[in-house]
Amino acid sequence: MDYKGTLNLPKTAFPMKGNLPQREPEFLSRWAEQRLYQRIQESRKGKPLYVLHDGPPYANGHIHIGHALNKILKDVIVKSRTMEGYRVPYVPGWDCHGLPIEHQVAKQLGAKKKETSATELRRLCREYAEKFYAVQRDEFQRLGVFGDWDHPYLTMTKDYEAAIIREFGKFVEQGGVYKGLKPVLWCTRDQTALAEAEVEYANHTSPCIYVKFPFISAPQERFGLGGLAEVEQVSLVIWTTTPWTLPANQAVALHPDIDYAFLRVGNEVVVLAEKLIDEVSRACRLDNPSIIGTRKGKDGFEGMVCRRPFTLGGSGQAQGRSPIVLGDFVTLEQGTGCVHIAPGHGMEDYLLALKYNAETATGVLTEPLQVVVPVDDNGCLTSEVPEFAGQHVLQADPEIVNHLQRLGVLVGQGTLEHSYPHCWRCKKPVIFRATQQWFVSMGKGRLRERALEEIDRVQWIPARGRDRIHGMIANRPDWCLSRQRLWGTPIPGFICTTCQSPLVDVTIIAAIADLVGEHGADVWFQRSANELLPGTTTCATCGGTEFKKEQDILDVWFESGVSHAAVVKPRGAEWWPADLYLEGSDQHRGWFHSALLASVTTDGRAPYRAVLTHGFVVDGQGKKMSKSAGNVVAPQDVMTQYGAEILRLWVAAQDYQEDLRISPQILKQLMETYRKIRNTCRYLLGNVDGFDPHDPAHRIDVHQLPELDRWALLRFNNVIRNVRKGYEEFDFRQIVHELDYFCSVDMSATYLDMLKDRLYTFPKESPVRRGSQMVLFTIVTGLAQLMAPILSFTAEDVWDALPGNAHASSLADSVHLSTFPEPLALPNQDDLEARWKQLLTVRTVVMGALEKGRRENVIGSSLDARVVLNVVPTLYQFLQAYEQDLPTVLIVSQAVLHPTDHPSGETHLTDDAALGISVNVVKAEGRKCERCWNYRVSVGRAPQHPTLCHRCVEAVT
């Protein structure tokens, strides 16, 4: 007779294979139809608000793995806080303005760009941004990210642009906005500023010259070198490849730690880096130089003054005077170790000047260093350098060299072929040239200090983020707000055509903001200055009434930096400041930084209570991903091959505070973890078949449950606590490990394995079996909820498969509408845990013995075994209470206990001295019951069921 039909074997529609790439889109469309996100928000009305303010990705191209990481992390937080009972809206945003899009559009236009109007170009940029924002939106949704995707914020909408201008107005009102000079890359042919991304590096041959800067300050006393008194002149020797920048010279920089040699050459002394003597001597054919001494850069040079070859710039006594300063950027790679500093024509020069000017008050220099720019838009020297006025700088170079020769300061000359920036459009060499820019002062209104104070009021996760942003804010120069571009928000300023004075006025800006709110920022480009200005506007300086518009747009970091004002604040007082900003660690320099400065300026405090940062995605070797290295992992590919769920699991399983590795091996392993969790759920579901959570007969009082079931519940209680703690602390790794361990060890290998006999062979309605089913139901329901923020698709899949579920019951029709489970109150939980820990240790010893028995062909299945446990008295006392349960716990047919002082046995012995146990494994007594596979002496006693044991006879009759 076939007794298999009398067993209660697991049964479920829940498939073993997730089939994620196909099934995920089905869940997505169902959630969309259900308007699930909106329903979740409605269901949390009146609950405490938790605001995670989305940092806007740039609307350019498809999403990459870093985007996926960022959005999944946010989604896990949004979902887990929601399931903790908070109201957690998620408003995604996009950064739409800026150079990369403008650059792309200009590239596509090619030669036609010249005939394209500003408005038309902006229209094309807008189209471009719209296209990619939609692409990214769909890709983010595909990841299973919940949010208000129908109402995102875009930095190019009228509202947002108006908000940008209003915030700029507040900056002006605070008084920190000013116009000043700053070097930019400049194409003299196209007469335009270029961004770093708009230059191409190509080989270029430059002159290189060595020029003497004679000391004006008496060096003899300062350095105490006897030889100096005997010579006619002591000079620093500088080296440069841009002779045309010498008129703008303001200083000479030495490295503090480099050794500088005083070289006697004929009847004078020249000073240059000791290590470069040979090279310079060769290049300049120095006649028999001899070292009369060396000094480090920091030993006495700083603040001394040399004579520079041109007298332009500065005023009064500063004319022709070039002080010596110290700079860490000076190297020994080329030149002389003495660097000619022209703040108007070099970034490092400029920053060094700012640094020294800030210290002028402390007396390092007597006068501030000037940002001098004797070069016009065409790249021609101006009348400030009368000798060469009107000549293009690159053409003027040879004549300047001749001039230096005549002055007797040229030490040597040659040419150098090197990599040099060229304009991406006209391919001509570009120059560094300071131009008028808009700035926000870090000093005015104590912006820097206040920002630093705010940093310490914010929670930085990980904590080192605090040091990183603190260092940046402490050291950064004034914020340059202007960009010489079209695709952005205009700086609402004007210039008097009569006297060239700038006009920035709070009232006028407010009016412009209203106009932009109505028409969008295009209005600035479409209307003339007089149309934009109120009719009565007059210049405060000269009384003029004619103005021209400011041509520049705002730095995009300003735009995203004010998102707290454009997006968060308008939604309600309780929204601001946001609870959390979450981005990659590069945003310490970017968004966290600009948002902090913006918010401190306009609102006096940080716009976030906490900032969480993640690392960058690297390949399996920890190397940066790049097309050329061929190690790029695209989220789209992972989704096609494994599903978004695996990507979500990957995010959760990795330590996101460091760099995150991804590789085929890692994904394969995650797939294994996923399968384990999925399969455990499937088995749980299969065994709650026939269980009805609403049937009182199926609900067994916890106190009535056998210890084994209570142990399972207590383990699950643990999981509930740890997983919720993990979400609370943003420690998602812990959650994955917790779920994995619970499914693999506590459930699959322990509880479920022990439970099989009971579930399969006991009568369907037996209270013990129903009790176990109730436990299984509790666990699988809770498991679905606990995994939902990470495994959002699978959790819903499990939810659907719960018996008596969803539509017909009290359960919500989506797991995402539910809240996390609470731990169950269990009697004597700690005691129970301790005792079962002991019991499971005994089990491990027995498993070892059984394995030995298997190897020696005494048994195959563990049910073939009878185990004899010889144990010391204390352990005997403990185990006695479980004697009835031992066959279940050990999954053997028979288990007997023997007290002994010296545990040892003869057959298949396994000793565990520490525990005081030895185990004998022998063939079980009796015959194997055909139905339950246990060996029992009762098999054969019932004539009508000759192959069954007494228990099964009972069960089938």
Add this chain to the structure above:
RNA sequence: GGGCCUAUAGCUCAGAUGGUUAGAGCGCACGCCUGAUAAGCGUGAGGUCGAUAGUUCAAUUCUAUCUAGGCCCA
């Protein structure tokens, strides 16, 4: 070159005010089962805790240097 950071089994992660044989899950090998079956169970092998030097009775843990790697800046 400067700032911030990382390095523990094949993989993902634990770990210790410095103190016995450094843990887990997965993977792997071997075996069992065939009533979770493109499943399940068991046993086992894997680590000079990135390298070197120093402090110490004792360092994987502290310090320095180096190597490799990441972000930002120059």
